[in-house]
Amino acid sequence: MNMRILAGPLAAACLLLASGAVSAHDHGAMAFDPMAPVYVVAERGTFQAALRDFSGQVSPRRDALGRQLVLAGMREHQLEDLSRHVHEVERRCGGYFAFATRAEAEAFVASDASLRGFRAALPAYAIEHQGMVNGWLPQVSEPAIRATIQHLSTAWPNRYYASSHGHAAPLWIRDQWLSLAAGRSDVSAELFTACNNCGGQPSVILTIQGTDLADEIVVLGGHLDSISNSGSGDHMNAPGADDDASGIATLTEVLRIAMVEGYRPRRTVMFMAYSAEEVGLRGSRAIAQRFAAEGRNVVGVLQMDMTNYRSPGSTSDIRVMTDNSNPQLVQFLKDLFDAYLAPLGYTRSDSSCGYACSDHASWTQAGFPAAMYDEGPFFPLLHTTNDTLDRLGGNAQHATIIARLGLAFMGELGREAKARLQPPPPITPPSGDSRLRRPTLPPRP
Ligand SMILES: [Zn+2]
Ligand SMILES: [Zn+2]
Structure with missing residues (x-):
């Protein structure tokens, strides 16, 4: 395959732009400019293999681990x-970081804190909430996961960052998550918009306020956007x-079960899309x-990127990614699996993703x-x-494995406050009670 061929509609848009016939590619609600400059940080081998005839500005860089990177100025369509x-x-997702300006890309490379991410002095990761977590695991509902996948993958043609659909999907996710919280006063959700090159697509953050360890943050996340090789903008399929x-x-x-169970974490738990x-x-x-x-103070991040495909040739049920991750947290993901999923007959192996x-x-x-199950x-x-x-087989059976691991991660790392919430939740703490103070949230837009 010739990697230098542009997708049809986008190529057409670029040609139109070059001729001055239109001022911007039509993306419905979004003005997306395929000729806009973008600055990419990628591994050198990846970049060279993908764009052999690239003639833009390419500067060699290294990250904190000594990996050979390039910082390259290019156009969005490239x-x-x-x-x-x-x-x-390379058969993987992601693959590079992208920035709106060269200065930001340079600052990103210069501020690489990966070594800290790998070596961070972490709280002891322990498994000591079996009673709570084992009560949650049987509640994982394949139909519930299936219904959400079905909605997200059919309600809009895409969730592309630079499309009107890609801006509608996060609103739906926020509302869905908030509806699960059923008015709990210690749960809030927001749209995070402080991203200068996200095309106006917000991220969604739902926060369960921690009690006595509220300043310590546990994150469970995945990406809400989608992309494909067919069409562009609002018309991308x-x-x-x-x-x-x-x-x-x-x-x-995971959030649904936490809310049904009236889970109150000692640490602040955040769900991020x-x-x-x-x-x-x-x-x-x-x-x-x-x-x-x-x-x-983020004490652990779990990434969920693709949870529901079971490869016919696979010899294990799930894998733990070992690169781009904190080794201590990777070990914790393995320990969680061994404590909660292995006894049910599931198996794991290791993988890496570049x-x-x-x-x-x-x-x-x-x-x-941070770390990731695969x-x-x-x-x-x-x-x-x-x-x-x-x-994917028309069901969400495979995803129930990582849902259970997500519950274990949340329960063990978020820990358990002494009293669980019963609906309706108590909302009249004595003033000055530090266990119920509000966390410092990102500024709202
Ligand atoms: Zn992807
Ligand atoms: Zn992905």
């Missing part, structure tokens, strides 16, 4: 070539059922950078401990019009 190479040749409606649906199921992951991990990077700048492969890399680069060997229909629930 990201398609880069993405396609990562997806179709990108159902993204596995990538990553499955991750959002899995998170939603990241914007614009498919075009350079933009939403998660903006959040992680913001949290780093504010000195937030530079900037998903949103946990944003957290690692910002100096926070559904198993590569889903071959990733980033195509065929990433549909039907092609």
Whole structure:
């Protein structure tokens, strides 16, 4: 395949732009400019293989681990070539970080805190809430996960960051998550919009306020956007059922059970649906950078990117990603699996996914401990019009495994406050009670 060929509609738009016939590509609600400059940080080998004849400004760089990177100035439409190479040749998601300005890209490389992310002095990760977690696991509902995947992958033609659909989907996710919280006063949700290259697509953050350890933050996240090789803007056909409606649906199921159970964490637990992951991990990077700048204490991040494809050739049920991750947290993910899923007959193995492969890399680069479970060997229909629930077998059975792991992660790392909430929740704490103070939330837009 010739990686230098542009997708049809986008190529046409570029030609029109070049001739001055239109001022911007029509993306419905969004003005998306395929000729806009974008600055990419990628692994050198990936970049060279994807864009061999690239003639723009390419500067060699190294990250904190000594990996050979490039920082390259290019045009937005050229990201398609880069993405396609990562997806179709390297057979993975993500693959690079993208920035609106060279200065931001330079600052990103210069501020690489990956070593801190790998070596962070962490709280002891322990498994000591078996009673609570084992009570949750049987509640995982395949139909509930399936219904969310179905909605996210069919309600709109795509969830592309630069489309009107991609702006509607996060609102639905926020409302869905808030409805599960059923008015709990210690649960709030917001749209995170402080991202200058997310095309206006917000990320969604739902916060369960911690009690006595509220300053310590536990994050469970996945990306809400989708992308495909067919069409562009509002007309892109990108159902993204596995990538990553499955991750959002899995998170939603973890949250549903937490709320049904009246779970009150000692630490603050945040659920995040990241914007614009498919075009350079933009939403998660903006959040992680913001949290780093504010000195937030994030004690663990779990990434869910694709949870529902079971490869016929797979010899294990799930994998734990070992790169871009904090080794101590990776071990904790394995320990959680061994404590909660292995006794049910499930098996695990290790895997790796390369530079900037998903949103946990944003957290690692910002100096926070992050890690990821993986559904198993590569889903071959990733980033195509065929990433549909039907092609995943028409059910969400496989995702129930990572949903259970998500519950274990939340319960063990979020820990358990002495009293669980009973609906309706108590909302009249004595004033000055530090256990119920509000966390410092990101500024609202
Ligand atoms: Zn993807
Ligand atoms: Zn993905």
